[in-house]
Amino acid sequence: MTIFDKTYLGTIKTIGLGVLMLVSVSSCDKDRNKPGYSYFPDMEQSQAFETYTSNPNWENGRTNQLPVEGTVPREMIPFDFEKTEVNRTWAGQELENPFANDASVLEDGKRLYDIYCMHCHGDMGDGKGHLYTSQKYLYLPADLNSEKIRTNPDGEIFQVITVGYGVMGAHGAQILPDERWKIVSYIRQELHPKAEEAAKVAEQEAGAEGEETSSEQPA
DSSP states (O other): HHHHHHHHHHHHHHHHHHHHHHHHHHHOOOOOHHHHHHHHOHHHHHHOOOOTTTOOOOOOOSSSSOOTTTOTTHHHHHHHOOHHHHHHHHHHHOOOOTTTTGGGHHHHHHHHHHHHHHHHHHHSSOOOOOHHHSSSSSSSSOOOOOOHHHHHHHEEEEEEEHHOBBOOOOOOOTHHHHHHHHHHIIIIIIIHHHHHHHHHHHHHHHHHHOOOOOOOOHO
């Protein structure tokens, strides 16, 4: 090999090394606005239409379309009862609890009650939840153990959970129908008996105190 050949090879190696270094430096560029070449630009730059952009594929020119008339989302059951006294009474007459007297749903019912109800109505359902006792909410929530609610049909309680009552907001969008019925069952089968038992104990204690007071008085 001649001196010329060695010089030529050396030049080639130098140029090759320089190109390699240039590529390495450019590939490590931290400028996120210039990421380099894209092998699949159709994936990087999606052809999908954004939700609120115009869309020539529809007659009304909108991307975000209303559901097909007469259809409902999966797992959603249409609820025709509105937030009125008449509709609440109607719901009590028409709706039946699929979990009535089913003790197997009480554990799940308690879990759901603790999530959605306890902060207002309290763990005993007496309306003294944390929001009220901490004075963050000054309006006393309903006592779920009151005579009125204890004598209401399950359908009325279900309707109140679904569309709300008074200052109480609707929970139909947050809680599935079966979950609402489980909460109703928990209130009916757990909270009401506990409240009745507590009332009996309090009545007995009051009677005992009354007898003790009368026996202490002189004849």
